[in-house]
Amino acid sequence: MKENLQHKTETREFREQWIGFIHDTQDRICDRLEQLDGRTQFKTDNWERLQGKGGGGITRMISGGNVFEKGGVNSSIVYGSVTARMRKALHIDGATWFACGLSLVLHPANPFVPTVHANYRYFELYDREDYVCDRWFGGGTDLTPYYLDESDATHFHQIYKNACDGFDKRLYPLFKKNCDDYFVNAHRASERRGIGGIFFDRRQPDDEHGLDFWFRFCKGCAEAFFEAYIPIAKKQKNHPYGEQQRRWQEIRRGRYVEFNLIHDKGTLFGLKTNGRAESILMSLPPTARFDYDDKPLPGSDEDRLLQVCLHPREWV
C-alpha cells in the first residue's frame, strides 16, 4: 500500500455517490424543464463508447418545444487509458482515468429567453498500480442572452454568488472572472459568448477544501440552476418578438457556434478523440446565421447586449 495515496477500490464509494448525484440532477432538471416547456418531452439515447473504450452516457434531448427550440441534458461516465493526446492536452501524467459529468445546453425559441449552459464533472487519474494520483472537480453555469434584461442578469449572478458564498466567499469573484475569461471569442476583439456566470476547473481537494467540500460545492451550484434560470425563462417565455429579434438571435447563435467549435476545449478535445459527435454537438443551436460584418446600430437594444459581451460587468 502506498502512503498518502488511495487505491481505486477505496474511492469506488465516492465515485458511486458522484454518479448518483449526476443522474439524479439530470432527471430532476429534465422533469422541471418539461414542466416549464409544457409541450414536448425529452427523448433519451443511451450510448456506449466505441472501439472497446470504457463507458458511455445518457443523452437527453428536447426539440421543437414551446419554450425550448433545442436542448440537451447529458450525462456520461467514461474511463480508459491515458493516451498521448490526453497527456498533452490535459497536462496529466497517469496510466488510466475515470470521468463522470453532466452537461446541459438549452436554446430557447423566444429571443428574450437566454440560452443557458451548465456543466459539472469529476475526474480521477490513476497510476499503473491503480492508485489515485490526481483527482479534480470542474464546472459552472453561464448565461447567453440575446437581449439584456439587467434585472435578470443580476438575479442570475446573485443566485450563484449566494450558492458560492455559502461555501467560501472567495469563490464567486474568482469563478465569475474565470467565466468571463474562458467564454471568449478571442478572434472577435475578445467578445464574450454571453454575460457569464461561474466557471471553475481542476479544483483538487487540499488541506483547506477536501473532497467533501468540492462535492457539496458542485451539488450546491447544480441545485442553484433551478432558482437561477427557471424564473428567467418563465418570465420571458411569452415576450413578444418579431423578425428583427429572431434575426439577431440567429446572429448571436452564430457566435455561439464560433466559440464552441473554435475555442471550447471540451468540445474540441471530445471531437478529436473520437467522442460521440452527436452528444458533443448537442450544444450547437438549432439554427444560426453568419452575415458578413454585421454590426448593430449604436445604442440599439442589440448593441446594448453586444456591449456587455465586450465589456463584462460586475452584476452583484
Add this chain to the structure above:
Amino acid sequence: MKENLQHKTETREFREQWIGFIHDTQDRICDRLEQLDGRTQFKTDNWERLQGKGGGGITRMISGGNVFEKGGVNSSIVYGSVTARMRKALHIDGATWFACGLSLVLHPANPFVPTVHANYRYFELYDREDYVCDRWFGGGTDLTPYYLDESDATHFHQIYKNACDGFDKRLYPLFKKNCDDYFVNAHRASERRGIGGIFFDRRQPDDEHGLDFWFRFCKGCAEAFFEAYIPIAKKQKNHPYGEQQRRWQEIRRGRYVEFNLIHDKGTLFGLKTNGRAESILMSLPPTARFDYDDKPLPGSDEDRLLQVCLHPREWV
C-alpha cells in the same frame, strides 16, 4: 550574393505578376457572377492589417442575390516576420515571408445549386538577409452540392481533369485524392464536405516543374472555374424546391460550418493569428441548422448525396 538563392529584389517582378493575376481573376470572377446573379452586385471592402503588420486585402462580398444568398471573392497580399506560431504551424524556418492569394466561397440560395470554394495562393519565405529560402504554390477548387446531379459532378471534375492534364497527367489523380483527403469532417465517420475537386499545397518549383510551370498551372485552374461552375449554377438556379430541400441545405451548411471551424487549417491559422475575422469567416454559409442526430431516409435524394460524401467516387 548567395549561390542558388535569389534575393527578394530579384523575385519582385514575379510577385507583381502573381498579384496582377490574382487581382485580374478576382475582378473577372466577380463580373461573371454578377452577370449570372442578375440582381445584386459585389460590395468592396479594402482593409489593412492591424498592429503594424504588413499588407491587407480586398474583400468583395455579395448577399441577398437572385442566385447567391451569400458569397465572397477575396484577395490578400500580406507579409511580415515569421512568428513562433507560424514556425510551428507551417513547419517553416525563415525570417520573413510574403503571401498573396485569392479565396472564394459562394453559397447559393437554391439548394440545387452547389456551394463552391476556390483558393489560389503563392508564398515566399526569406532568410535574415532577404534571400528566398523557400517558395510554394497552393490551391484548388471543390464543389459542395446539396443534391447530387451526377452529370454535374462529372462535368465539374472533367473540367479540372482537363485543366490538369494539359500540364501533367499525374496531377489530377493526385490532387483529386488530396481534396478528398483534406475536406473531411473526421469527427463524423470521415464524411467529406462535398464531392471534392482538386487540392494542392506547398508545390515547390523543382527541376521538373519550375516556377513558371506552377504559375501557369494555377492560372489554368483558376480559369477553369468559369467553365466548371458557371454552367452548373446556370442550369440549376431555377430548379424548383420546397421546405424539405431548404431544410436539408441548412443541415449540410451546418456540416460546412463544422469543417471550416474545426478542421480547416487556413481558417484556424488565420483566426488564431489575428487575421481579419470578417474576411476569413466570409466562408461561412448565411444560415445553418444543427439538428440532433439528423439522418436522411435510406435511399432518399438526401441520402444519395450523403453516401457520396462518405464514399468519394471517381467521377471521370
